[in-house]
Amino acid sequence: MDWKQMILTDAGIEWDQAAHVYESIIACEDETFQVKATLELARLSKDAPEPVLAGLVPILVDLLGGSHFMIQAAAAYALCCLACRADANLCPRIGQFGAIPLILRLLPESNDCIRRTLLKCLSAIVAFDSPNRVILARNGGLEIILDLLATCTDYMKRYLLEILSALAMLREVRRVIINLGGLPFLLEAVSSGKLSSRTRAAQGIGLLGVARRVRHMLVDLGAIPALIQLLRDGDASSKLIAGNALGIISSHFDYLRPVVQAGAIPLYVELLKGPEPLGKEIAEDVFCVLAVAEENAVLILEELVRILRGNEEQVKSAAVDVLWDLSGYKHSISVVRQSGAISLLIELLQNGNGDLREKAAGTIAQLSYEGVNREAMVEAGAIPVLIDLLRCDSEELREYAGETLINFAEDPLYHERVSGAFEIPSFLAIQDRLSRIRASDEHTVRSLRLMSTEHFISDPELI
Numbered sequence: 059m060d061w062k063q064m065i066l067t068d069a070g071i072e073w074d075q076a077a078h079v080y081e082s083i084i085a086c087e088d089e090t091f092q093v094k095a096t097l098e099l100a101r102l103s104k105d106a107p108e109p110v111l112a113g114l115v116p117i118l119v120d121l122l123g124g125s126h127f128m129i130q131a132a133a134a135y136a137l138c139c140l141a142c143r144a145d146a147n148l149c150p151r152i153g154q155f156g157a158i159p160l161i162l163r164l165l166p167e168s169n170d171c172i173r174r175t176l177l178k179c180l181s182a183i184v185a186f187d188s189p190n191r192v193i194l195a196r197n198g199g200l201e202i203i204l205d206l207l208a209t210c211t212d213y214m215k216r217y218l219l220e221i222l223s224a225l226a227m228l229r230e231v232r233r234v235i236i237n238l239g240g241l242p243f244l245l246e247a248v249s250s251g252k253l254s255s256r257t258r259a260a261q262g263i264g265l266l267g268v269a270r271r272v273r274h275m276l277v278d279l280g281a282i283p284a285l286i287q288l289l290r291d292g293d294a295s296s297k298l299i300a301g302n303a304l305g306i307i308s309s310h311f312d313y314l315r316p317v318v319q320a321g322a323i324p325l326y327v328e329l330l331k332g333p334e335p336l337g338k339e340i341a342e343d344v345f346c347v348l349a350v351a352e353e354n355a356v357l358i359l360e361e362l363v364r365i366l367r368g369n370e371e372q373v374k375s376a377a378v379d380v381l382w383d384l385s386g387y388k389h390s391i392s393v394v395r396q397s398g399a400i401s402l403l404i405e406l407l408q409n410g411n412g413d414l415r416e417k418a419a420g421t422i423a424q425l426s427y428e429g430v431n432r433e434a435m436v437e438a439g440a441i442p443v444l445i446d447l448l449r450c451d452s453e454e455l456r457e458y459a460g461e462t463l464i465n466f467a468e469d470p471l472y473h474e475r476v477s478g479a480f481e482i483p484s485f486l487a488i489q490d491r492l493s494r495i496r497a498s499d500e501h502t503v504r505s506l507r508l509m510s511t512e513h514f515i516s517d518p519e520l521i
Contacts, residue, residue, distance in 0.1 A: 080114065096118070161176050162202055286320045301326065314347070400422075400434045
């Protein structure tokens with residue numbers, strides 16, 4: 059008897075009736091018919107309503123746990139079809155009814171055909187469901203997956219790597235994955251399989267890379283080129299994850315140059331120029347790390363100057379954020395001047411929008427503490443621009459302009475050139491406030507110097 063024919067009407071399939079027919083077939087003792095009906099269910103599942111299939115999940119899981127090989131294989135295939143539906147809504151239910159321990163029990167002894175089906179099913183049900191990942195991990199899933207990865211054929215490795223990347227989202231798994239030799243496979247997962255799986259693997263790498271010891275291991279295993287590839291080829295989401303992970307990996311002096319040599323700077327420039335606010339933050343943070351090496355700072359400044367010469371206000375704003383950060387680096391003094399950034403910042407003070415002008419003014423103020431930068435500012439015509447800003451409506455602009463002009467006023471080379479600022483009340487108020495702040499800071503420093511180690515030890519209230 060054809061199971062499909064039993065449930066057809068002129069209008070199509072009556073799904074509730076079909077489910078009852080399937081249940082009655084499974085209740086009979088004809089194993090051949092059970093296999094045929096289960097395979098037919100698998101074929102029709104892509105069009106069946108979700109509630110109907112949800113009701114059949116417990117039956118399929120029971121069949122998977124049986125002792126008849128052909129029925130197990132058919133049930134595994136049907137569960138795989140249900141798990142791989144586009145909405146993935148049935149994956150949590152499949153895990154809740156106990157499919158994961160059964161799959162793990164079958165995997166080591168299964169032949170290649172059913173093993174591939176089991177792995178595909180397992181990959182689907184843990185891909186986006188955290189409780190299923192927990193079930194998998196707590197049933198020895200990590201150990202089984204790593205054992206299979208060590209011996210599997212290429213066409214099944216993709217599913218194993220996808221499962222491993224899902225498991226790496228769990229802290230309890232990350233704690234043991236190193237000791238079990240899983241790092242090389244996790245790095246391989248960054249470059250293999252679905253983009254969503256590669257992204258999860260990169261996120262796992264980033265979380266592991268926070269520990270210095272693990273960071274060294276990851277770099278030795280090839281983390282930098284793997285993350286660079288994903289940062290170059292991924293979609294918007296995966297680029298953010300890869301960029302953040304690579305930033306974590308690069309946060310050691312020994313790796314600042316290799317990351318840049320692998321081509322990271324242009325890729326972070328794309329993040330900086332992109333529409334995602336988080337991407338801009340990641341790029342800014344990573345540039346600040348990479349610029350600790352002076353030769354990297356030169357390359358980064360070149361890119362920032364290109365952006366400042368462009369026309370996109372938001373991108374310019376992000377670039378000035380980075381410049382402001384880098385302006386505090388000691389070795390950036392000569393680098394910033396040679397890059398031509400100072401003259402572009404002065405132009406922004408005159409022509410930028412409100413937010414951009416404030417950021418440019420803050421950067422100029424920071425840079426003005428160094429004599430060579432003040433010289434470059436004078437060459438760019440900064441002084442009259444700064445004096446004009448003392449009369450503008452923005453309090454922030456007045457503060458930054460006043461701070462910069464005070465630094466010029468304290469420099470014998472330029473004191474006379476800024477004499478016009480002393481006629482402006484706002485400048486005098488800023489000068490007075492900064493003088494009191496600096497005096498307070500100096501008093502604090504002197505007080506700390508006078509407080510000896512013995513004082514800390516002898517005063518119980520300070521311990």
